[in-house]
Amino acid sequence: MSIKLERINYIYGQGTEMVVHALKDIHIEIKDGEFVGLIGHTGSGKSTLVQHLNGLIKPTEGHIYFDGQDIYAEGYDMKKHRSNVGLVFQYPEHQLFEVDVLSDVCFGPKNLGLKKDEAEAQAKEALALVGMGEQYYKRSPFDLSGGQKRRVAIAGVLAMKPKMLILDEPTAGLDPQGRKEILELISGLRERAGITIVLVSHSMEDVAEYVDRVIVMNKGAVAYDGAPKEVFSHLEELEEMGLAAPEVSYIVHKLREKGLEVETDAITMEEAAKDILAALEARRKGNL
Amino acid sequence: MIRDITIGQYYQTDSVIHRLDPRVKLAGTIIYIVTLFLVGNIWGYLLATLGLAAVIKLSKVPLGYILRGMKAIGFLLGITVVFNMFLTPGTPIFSFWIFTLTWEGIRTALFMGWRLILLIISASLMTLTTTPNQLTDGMEKALKPLNKLGVPVHEIAMMMSISLRFIPILLEETDKIMKAQIARGADFESGNIIEKAKAMVPLLVPLFISAFRRANDLAMAMESRCYRGGEGRTKMKPLIYKKADKLAYLYLLGFAVITVFVGRL
Incomplete structure (x- = not known):
């Protein structure tokens, strides 16, 4: 299972005054089991890009291959593709509409043509994955808290048993506790359900801690693509794009400027703490 | 998918028409529409079309952009024209079942279609520039x-x-x-x-x-x-008539009087 984008260009507003070249020559391949963070400033084209991945937008130019098959070829089963590549939009709780949680989560599998009991089985499985127990099945989705609504909405996509899950800003509008819970849940999904994950975000902290590959978008093009440590070492370039590296990166860089011999590739709090302690220890020994 | 509708949208640019007081444009649109209904011959229609063309030119809104919005009402326009053509009594050209095509029908249909197009363009020009x-x-x-x-x-x-x-x-x-x-x-x-x-x-x-x-x-x-x-x-930007607005009223009245006069000869 892999998805491959070849020379994707997307231009909208053709024939009007406001022509926007939203995506420029995008070449990306996402392999099975990867956890990819897609970051970029507002308007960098990241949301447009993920909508291409599950066929909601047709590129002006270029091809998208899923498992080697062109998804825009004639006769390609787009419905099946959309269940393979699940897309969770920003504020997904805004799409809830059913009378109770279970029927809402059943919406996806039912659309795939599953029978009621099969759909319910998949829905229950998905709800279990997001940590929503049986006591919620018959509750109205509108009575839940913000974080719970979001979990139900994510379950609504998971119930279609996607092989790849794309989440557009899944932590937007949540408090720190809720953010952490959702991120833990997402990274758990890869381990427990073996799903490839693409996390769209502009929060470096979110991305740095969990993903194993970062793709940075800038003005519709891919600016960086690599391991988090490598990408976040381009502190200044990222700043120019209106992005920031994780805060600890700044701290270790500042410390080094001030003369402490500390490693500068830490991207999480724990790593930074360890590096700084090691550096302090080394200095103390040197002084003795 | 729904972004193609241009009726009622605003077209951002800077032109004489854009800068006019909205009251002038409101009154202008109403006066223009009334004029259209008072006009009864081809010269009146031509004059009205010319007047509108001049305003479109002044407004700097591309004609293609205005016409794109017209697609949405093409169906309505088609029905109106066809019904007028076949259901107006007068000198028959040919008959088909309960429908009779008449000379008077063709005349009415053409004028009616023309009037409708001018009417919609003038109204959408107001929203495009305001x-x-x-x-x-x-x-x-x-x-x-x-x-x-x-x-x-x-x-x-x-x-x-x-x-x-x-x-x-x-x-x-x-x-x-x-x-x-x-x-x-x-x-x-x-x-x-x-x-x-x-x-x-x-x-x-x-x-x-x-x-x-x-x-x-x-x-x-x-x-x-x-x-x-x-x-x-109170208002941050109170509406006050400027010289251009008063001139516009003058042009507008002159245009309406002449068009109605010519159109009813």
Whole structure:
């Protein structure tokens, strides 16, 4: 299972005054089991890009291959593709509409043509994955808290048993506790359900801690693509794009400027703490 | 998908027409439409078309952009023309079942179609060159005297500008929810009419909820800024007639008088 984008260009507003070249020559391949963070400033084209991945937008130019098959070829089963590549939009709780949680989560599998009991089985499985127990099945989705609504909405996509899950800003509008819970849940999904994950975000902290590959978008093009440590070492370039590296990166860089011999590739709090302690220890020994 | 509708939209640019006082444009549109209904011969129509063409030229809005919006009413226009052609009594050309094509019918249909096109272009030219806010400001000021009769003019204008402001937001929201449900396998296109209506539920319920949520947020924001309606409220940019506006009124009246005179010869 892999998805491959070849020379994707997307231009909208053709024939009007406001022509926007939203995506420029995008070449990306996402392999099975990867956890990819897609970051970029507002308007960098990241949301447009993920909508291409599950066929909601047709590129002006270029091809998208899923498992080697062109998804825009004639006769390609787009419905099946959309269940393979699940897309969770920003504020997904805004799409809830059913009378109770279970029927809402059943919406996806039912659309795939599953029978009621099969759909319910998949829905229950998905709800279990997001940590929503049986006591919620018959509750109205509108009575839940913000974080719970979001979990139900994510379950609504998971119930279609996607092989790849794309989440557009899944932590937007949540408090720190809720953010952490959702991120833990997402990274758990890869381990427990073996799903490839693409996390769209502009929060470096979110991305740095969990993903194993970062793709940075800038003005519709891919600016960086690599391991988090490598990408976040381009502190200044990222700043120019209106992005920031994780805060600890700044701290270790500042410390080094001030003369402490500390490693500068830490991207999480724990790593930074360890590096700084090691550096302090080394200095103390040197002084003795 | 729904972005192609240009009727009622604002076209951002800087032109003489854009800078006119909204009251001039409102009055102008009304006067123009009345003129169109008073005109009865081809010379009048030609003059009216020329006048509108001149205003379009001055407004710097591309003609293609205006005409694109006309596509939406093409169907309505077609029906009107066909019905007029076949159902007007007069000298028959040929008959078919209950329909008779007459010379008078063709004449009426052509004039009617022409009039409708001019009418819609003139009305959409007003919205293309005036922001919704200016438009409601203009209405509020023009209808101010009704306040004395107990008509809440400011409140009506405020409601109008809020609803106009919400149209693009709701369109965008519809687009977003539609995509989200399509990503969950929803199908809005195939099926018979009952299936299609049913397929709208996952779209309409979230849309209504979001409309209420937005209305609620807006009410809260207005209240927290102590908004309390029109009484004693002043404006940051009060509408005052400038020289260009007075000249525009003059041109407008001259144009209307001449066109009606020629059109009724």
